[in-house]
Amino acid sequence: MGLDSEYVDYHHDDQTKVNGSRLRIKPYVGIPLEAVYGYLRPEISLQTISYSLTNQTGSDSSPSVSVPVASVDSGLFFERTFKRSDKNYLQTLEPRLFYLNIPEKSEQELFPAFDTGLGSNTSIEHYFRENRFFGGDRIGDTHQLSLGLTSRVIDDDSGAEKFNLKLGQVYYLDDREVGLSETSAKETTSRSDFLFETTANLNLDWKVSGFARWSEETNDVAYTRLSASYDHSNRRRAALSYITNKGIDEQVNLYASTPLGHKWQLDTRSDYSLKDSEIRAAEVGLSYDGCCWAVRFGAQRYLDGNNVYDNRYMFTFELDDLGRIGSQL
Numbered sequence: 199m200g201l202d203s204e205y206v207d208y209h210h211d212d213q214t215k216v217n218g219s220r221l222r223i224k225p226y227v228g229i230p231l232e233a234v235y236g237y238l239r240p241e242i243s244l245q246t247i248s249y250s251l252t253n254q255t256g257s258d259s260s261p262s263v264s265v266p267v268a269s270v271d272s273g274l275f276f277e278r279t280f281k282r283s284d285k286n287y288l289q290t291l292e293p294r295l296f297y298l299n300i301p302e303k304s305e306q307e308l309f310p311a312f313d314t315g316l317g318s319n320t321s322i323e324h325y326f327r328e329n330r331f332f333g334g335d336r337i338g339d340t341h342q343l344s345l346g347l348t349s350r351v352i353d354d355d356s357g358a359e360k361f362n363l364k365l366g367q368v369y370y371l372d373d374r375e376v377g378l379s380e381t382s383a384k385e386t387t388s389r390s391d392f393l394f395e396t397t398a399n400l401n402l403d404w405k406v407s408g409f410a411r412w413s414e415e416t417n418d419v420a421y422t423r424l425s426a427s428y429d430h431s432n433r434r435r436a437a438l439s440y441i442t443n444k445g446i447d448e449q450v451n452l453y454a455s456t457p458l459g460h461k462w463q464l465d466t467r468s469d470y471s472l473k474d475s476e477i478r479a480a481e482v483g484l485s486y487d488g489c490c491w492a493v494r495f496g497a498q499r500y501l502d503g504n505n506v507y508d509n510r511y512m513f514t515f516e517l518d519d520l521g522r523i524g525s526q527l
Contacts, residue, residue: 199227218251236274286354294346302339302375322366341372364395448472
């Protein structure tokens with residue numbers, strides 16, 4: 199059993215916008231039943247959101263909601279050994295079933311959406327979350343079964359994972375009523391998109407991966423991500439990704455990190471849109487690691503929500519195992 203909690207205060211210089219604080223509390227109790235061949239993890243919780251708002255016109259300045267949540271996560275592990283080129287490998291087969299039941303509390307649609315959205319289904323783990331919303335302002339109602347299947351190939355001598363394949367889909371037993379606003383249409387689909395994810399570790403430094411989302415609505419591949427990454431001793435890293443979101447965007451993302459001396463590290467990142475032939479975001483960061491403490495300076499140039507370039511400058515000071523202090527302009 200346990201208790202998760204979060205308190206956030208939101209402030210905006212524009213006094214016509216809603217300001218205020220949000221408190222989230224989640225007491226929970228579960229019974230994790232685990233064995234070498236599988237697991238069963240039932241859990242119940244009571245999730246509460248409460249606000250203290252200013253500039254909230256036409257509605258309650260202190261709204262709150264409490265929603266019970268019940269879930270059961272379960273999985274099995276099967277394995278077999280085989281040999282290729284005089285090397286021994288272990289292959290696993292790991293089916294997973296996740297049941298989730300959250301009743302509908304539609305008064306949430308009158309709440310502000312400070313940091314909340316639906317997100318995008320770009321990871322199979324999204325289908326095994328307790329909340330279909332990302333952020334802290336909504337508890338999404340649902341009655342669903344999430345099905346997943348993972349297969350791994352492991353070097354039986356070293357224990358290193360060489361390859362994995364993941365599949366996932368959600369089956370909805372009821373429509374979803376709660377939306378981001380009062381005008382949001384309820385979700386009536388009976389199945390989610392089908393997700394496919396795979397990763398291959400070519401050697402100790404190089405890894406390639408792929409992700410695809412098959413749309414149930416259009417009967418076509420709606421989203422694809424292909425990437426290659428290099429990671430050598432955690433101080434020399436690089437990654438290149440190609441992403442296509444059919445009918446919306448096509449872009450290339452590049453990341454690189456390299457040491458500048460014993461304690462200095464340089465990080466760079468850029469996102470380039472092939473569709474619009476422009477850089478959507480670029481970032482440069484310089485950090486110094488003083489063993490027990492570290493500082494980082496960062497600068498970003500990015501397109502904001504109005505498709506206008508803006509700049510952001512960040513400074514972060516960290517004390518190992520104690521905390522972090524930062525500023526952002």
